Amino acid sequence: MLKITRKVEYALIALRHMQQSPNNSVSSASQIASKYGIPQHLLAKILQQMTRDGLIQAVKGPTGGYKIKADLKKISLKDFFEKLEGPLGLMDCYFNTDCLQMKACNILSPIQKINQNMRDMFSKTTLLEITQ
Amino acid sequence: MLKITRKVEYALIALRHMQQSPNNSVSSASQIASKYGIPQHLLAKILQQMTRDGLIQAVKGPTGGYKIKADLKKISLKDFFEKLEGPLGLMDCYFNTDCLQMKACNILSPIQKINQNMRDMFSKTTLLEITQ
DNA sequence: GTATATACGACAATTTTAATCGTATATAAA
């Protein structure tokens, strides 16, 4: 539990790779995939999503690839996580309402506090801090 | 991602229930299960584990049940989580070594920092703060 | 034209989590 997904892991690896790319030149999905041992097609899909999210920019065709588009110091880790995986919360009770199985849940408000702490923590960290 | 498990959720609910039990009288697994809509047998197993962990005390036989044994303000949320679910980490790379698929992982040290932040956060919170 | 790259959706495999089942033991109460 309390794990990040491979998807986020791969996204971070790719971002950091691009960040270190000289002169912000493009890196192709297959270059990155083979360097870090990531399934090529899977990485491609993740990069495509990050493109839609405006984090990176795609260049099509041969010699194409991806490069960083957004200002990473303006994006919090929380926003990044939520772009990739949706709302951040320790439990699902806050997003879907079908947890009424718990007729009288007694831990909702305590968990809310922890939840807020976690969100605060990830809000204070920028993507740049991670990738540089 | 970054979710706690039902197991932990159920454990917290049960602990809080016991905490609120007058005079620290015992509560049976089935009482708690039916009150909060938790699968009985599943809750029982969790309570048994908490008993082995020294968090609560079991009383066998009819009129039996469980009551709190440990001093909850001396137990951090981190210790509690790790008792139930094992070592706490954002990724598995720190515990098992078969992530060498990543021939040249470039995010290990950045992730370590976030990891440490998370561990610190859960270390500073006591179980009592959650259950009371 | 051809090779290489992104784009995208459908599908399958794997792993993890959640829940169930069966049986044994302890003990309070009738």
Add this chain to the structure above:
DNA sequence: TTTATATACGATTAAAATTGTCGTATATAC
């Protein structure tokens, strides 16, 4: 001493989430 209720624990199954694959379309440098 019998019975009902409760904990104890391992094996197994079911469900859900994650991870990975495949097929096809489109763009573009050479």
